[in-house]
Amino acid sequence: xxxxxxxxHRLFYPQVPLVMAARHGGRVSAMPVVSYLVASENPPMxxxxxxxxxxxxxxxxxxxxxxxxxxxxxxxxxxxxLATTSGAEVExxxxxxxxxxxxxxxxxxxxxxxxxxxxxCTLKSSKRAGDHLLLLGSVESASASDAFTDRWDYARYRPxxxxxxxxxxxxxxxx
Ligand SMILES: Cc1cc2nc3c(=O)[nH]c(=O)nc-3n(C[C@H](O)[C@H](O)[C@H](O)COP(=O)(O)O)c2cc1C
Numbered sequence: 001x002x003x004x005x006x007x008x009h010r011l012f013y014p015q016v017p018l019v020m021a022a023r024h025g026g027r028v029s030a031m032p033v034v035s036y037l038v039a040s041e042n043p044p045m046x047x048x049x050x051x052x053x054x055x056x057x058x059x060x061x062x063x064x065x066x067x068x069x070x071x072x073x074x075x076x077x078x079x080x081x082l083a084t085t086s087g088a089e090v091e092x093x094x095x096x097x098x099x100x101x102x103x104x105x106x107x108x109x110x111x112x113x114x115x116x117x118x119x120x121c122t123l124k125s126s127k128r129a130g131d132h133l134l135l136l137g138s139v140e141s142a143s144a145s146d147a148f149t150d151r152w153d154y155a156r157y158r159p160x161x162x163x164x165x166x167x168x169x170x171x172x173x174x175x
């Protein structure tokens with residue numbers, strides 16, 4: 001069947017959403033993202049396609065840095081709320097949804113405390129890609145829980161598997 005362009009992103013489901021977080025000028029914001037990639041291994045670089053009007057995207061551009069985190073599926077409700085709350089309306093969206101964080105060790109970005117994995121990134125470039133901005137960041141630091149050695153222990157790794165949005169973040173059946 002021919003797939004309508006507006007549905008192309010659904011061909012990639014299920015996806016593990018990451019939480020992208022940024023801070024600047026006393027404001028803290030974060031949003032779930034699935035449009036991400038490992039852009040380079042050496043040096044390590046990652047990319048995220050962000051809607052340019054999004055508050056988190058604008059904070060990351062101003063700060064010149066951001067973090068990315070993988071959360072356990074028990075945090076699903078908080079991640080849903082990050083998608084439905086605008087960072088423009090609250091001073092600190094992470095606290096608003098009950099996600100604890102600390103200052104990044106290598107970059108000026110909030111890093112989620114109970115994450116399964118976190119990356120601290122310095123923004124290297126932003127390039128318009130259609131209706132999104134592709135933010136490319138160099139990874140200054142990466143850490144993970146002990147469920148990761150050189151790969152995830154899939155008996156213990158329980159990420160969110162996103163399959164779409166129907167009045168909330170929906171999970172892969174059976175997850
Ligand atoms: C699972 C999931 C993945 C998302 N992925 C992206 C993404 O990759 N890029 C993006 O710009 N928005 C993405 N969004 C939408 C933003 O999270 C949402 O617009 C959010 O409210 C932006 O908040 P902000 O304006 O405070 O930054 C996603 C939403 C969900 C639920």
